[in-house]
Amino acid sequence: MATPTLDKADSAGQPEAGFADTPYITATFRIRRFNPEVSADAVWEDFQLEIDPKERVLDALHKIKWDQDGTLTFRRSCAHGICGSDAMRINGKNRLACKTLIKDINPEKPITVEAIKGLTVLKDLVVDMDPFFQAYRDVMPFLITKDTNEPTRERLQSAEDRERFDDTTKCILCAACTSSCPVFWNDGQYFGPAAIVNAHRFIFDSRDEAGEQRLEILNDKDGVWRCRTTFNCTDACPRGIEVTKAIQEVKRALITRRF
Incomplete structure (x- = not known):
């Protein structure tokens, strides 16, 4: 994961040479949630993150699961585009979450994430394979x-x-x-x-x-x-x-x- 670059000011209040503004942006991830134990209907839920746009959608899903909602369910394994387990629809297109950079999918608008189509959804982003x-x-x-x-x-x-x-x-x-x-x-x-x-x-x-x-x-x-x-x-x-x-x-x- 990328490490944020912190501002460091000199005595005049100006950023010192070699220190840039933090690269983080605020991005909204709109995830289609489904839990058959709660409701028969799927719902969209928004999550806001401070994240480096050079990170991947999989990194964002990890942040959401670890820091905001531990019930979010998705598959992933190698995280390097080899296992194929994290295929999902991102902004309406089938992609691997571990190969999709946030900066490449217009993070200025809500980024939609949902399960792939044609297979029964078991929970959230997990389908019956x-x-x-x-x-x-x-x-x-x-x-x-x-x-x-x-x-x-x-x-x-x-x-x-x-x-x-x-x-x-x-x-x-x-x-x-x-x-x-x-x-x-x-x-x-x-x-x-x-x-x-x-x-x-x-x-x-x-x-x-x-x-x-x-x-x-x-x-x-x-x-x-x-x-x-x-x-x-x-x-x-x-x-x-x-x-x-x-x-x-x-x-x-x-x-x-x-x-």
Whole structure:
């Protein structure tokens, strides 16, 4: 966390060289609260903070929980954009709270924070991730080969073959893409972008031998054909994955059976 720089005046009352004004600003965080033990309805609650705008939204949520309201509930773990656990809607856009600087989201106005859409809210900013992870498990996100024996050496792969699916290896399962998808909002049975991205990662892996099986899973009525190519998923991905492109490549593989 940033440490405030204190003013220090000389005998004439002027700030001494090397000492600047405090960088802190007053920011308002408008958080959508939901506690099923208290009410069936969600409400918006404002919190004001003195905070350095170079800090992150996650830092602000920590300050609120530790200093103002210990009942505020949200997920976080590594705080470095790797675990994917703190995905939420900030100013109406899916983001990772640990990667979003306050200065980048116009702190002069109230900053809205709410749970991601399309998944049942359990409390405050925490949603039920079970349907998301079930779709992930359904596409068999692991290497499958016909050889039942353990390999005696590495399964070698050329740099070109590895590059073919490099982009989709970056997924951190934060659900930002899936919960930004309007199809998923309206029909939770849709596999969703993240599941398709993780299927893509193995469909196009030259070492894997279950590509046809995964394609048939995604050929289902709730599979890849439900995508409407709105690019919401690509815009929402905090890792910069070209999600829509990956989905189109899976569609093409289903038509051509070439992968």
